């Protein structure tokens with residue numbers, strides 16, 4: 146069941162179904178097993194406290210899954226250019242999207258109506274939208290078998306309108322409805338325990354995230370919550386989905402799988418745009434970044450560096466894989482899921498022991514009306530955070546305890562960052578992104594130029610009251626964070642686009658002035674000095690003002706190299722300047738005409754007055770007046 150920040154009833158029953166559920170996916174292409182993936186153990190767990198990893202551990206340079214070799218072209222990792230952590234949040238846009246989500250989309254500005262406004266003064270490479278808050282939804286998982294057996298009641302209530310009520314946690318575990326201890330939180334959407342995986346796709350706002358990713362924005366969807374609260378379930382579904390050949394129609398598939406289907410559906414419908422998709426998948430395990438598509442037997446960590454050029458952190462040498470087809474993206478997901486670190490403890494048999502970031506890069510080329518090709522680079526990060534845990538409750542020890550400490554530490558830093566960013570006074574001060582790898586890679590998602598969706602996962606069980614309260618507070622704070630989504634473009638293309646736009650505006654102004662002047666010229670055929678000047682100027686304008694207008698084959702734009710592009714920009718600037726001059730001339734002419742008009746008007750008034758005077762004088766001596 147879904148609770149929303151509006152009063153639309155029965156949302157869950159209407160379902161808001163869209164054609165993009167997991168069940169509609171085409172079947173996977175058959176993939177022959179590759180040597181490396183054969184004999185790989187399923188992601189089972191050992192006894193409490195033991196982490197286990199699913200890497201086959203032979204090759205250190207190439208992913209071993211057959212799925213990665215099928216239809217994918219591997220890109221060599223590039224020094225200094227990789228990117229990772231991202232940005233993100235938004236509202237769904239299916240036809241049955243409930244009212245409140247639609248209004249939220251309007252607040253942020255939908256991808257369809259986004260106006261690209263490259264700054265002409267600076268030739269800026271950014272197209273921006275207004276500032277907006279991070280979109281925060283809450284998912285409450287059902288009580289699990291153990292909790293039911295132990296008769297743990299639910300500590301949460303769902304009054305609707307995007308609200309969730311957390312009951313008090315009074316001494317003696319007695320349930321209390323004492324008003325002082327009852328807390329009410331409000332979010333964009335609250336998914337009750339009965340909500341399906343498809344509901345999350347339809348109503349969490351992820352569809353809007355995907356749409357904005359396609360439009361060139363940097364987007365992030367991340368799951369936050371205590372261990373065992375359902376983060377991995379929400380993002381990917383249960384781990385056994387990835388054992389053997391996954392069934393695409395399995396209703397348990399999570400948000401990532403469903404998002405991939407939706408993404409491909411959207412891309413297929415955009416025949417006017419050429420898309421190239423690439424994907425990477427990494428984990429942050431004990432503060433070390435591991436490439437999940439190429440972990441290697443030694444699981445050598447990759448460096449996280451600062452890029453001056455992009456103004457953000459990136460993971461050096463991270464593999465990025467070309468994904469021509471849906472199957473390729475799904476293969477990336479499967480491969481990463483097999484390689485990620487999972488472990489077992491008292492609260493979760495398949496506990497993620499790392500934070501994972503799966504990034505889909507969406508590169509697009511689209512020809513604009515002016516003939517210029519516009520390239521954009523959007524991306525969507527799916528972030529599955531490891532769960533915060535009370536080690537006393539999870540009974541972590543040894544390796545699992547070390548993992549838990551690292552997880553808790555990085556989540557604490559994330560908490561500091563969120564807390565500072567949500568406080569308008571602290572926001573402009575120092576934010577401790579550098580204190581953990583996770584916050585370095587999520588910096589842009591949290592406070593930058595991206596669109597972010599946070600899915601806060603909670604347990605309803607009374608014995609998790611403290612952790613649930615903590616998560617709900619965290620989520621409330623995150624909701625106050627504001628980001629300013631922008632599209633980043635190639636600066637040269639942004640400049641060309643901006644110049645083309647200038648030229649178009651100037652040309653319109655030019656045509657308008659010419660038409661106005663022509664009209665005036667026709668209305669006043671007498672050849673005086675002003676008319677002569679006007680004729681001269683119009684001649685000058687119609688002959689291009691003496692400045693040659695550049696002729697450029699715009700179809701060839703993508704083939705041009707740097708110097709040719711620079712030459713082209715120069716030509717546009719010349720054309721721009723020429724039009725500016727023409728317009729200045731036209732304005733001068735117009736002013737001259739207006740002045741002349743004023744002189745003529747004054748002269749007319751003078752003549753009229755004289756005529757009146759003459760008439761008056763004439764009437765004094767008229768024979769008619771004489772007769773009176």
Ligand SMILES: Nc1ncnc2c1ncn2[C@@H]1O[C@H](COP(=O)(O)OP(=O)(O)OP(=O)(O)O)[C@@H](O)[C@H]1O
Pocket residue numbers: 285286287289338370371372373374375376377378379383493495496497498530531532533602
């Ligand atoms: N909405 C749900 N419906 C049914 N089962 C769920 C739901 N959410 C979680 N579960 C189940 O609860 C258990 C714990 O979920 P999951 O592993 O996703 O938690 P997590 O938050 O990712 O934990 P960790 O931080 O330890 O990795 C799993 O067995 C999962 O299948």
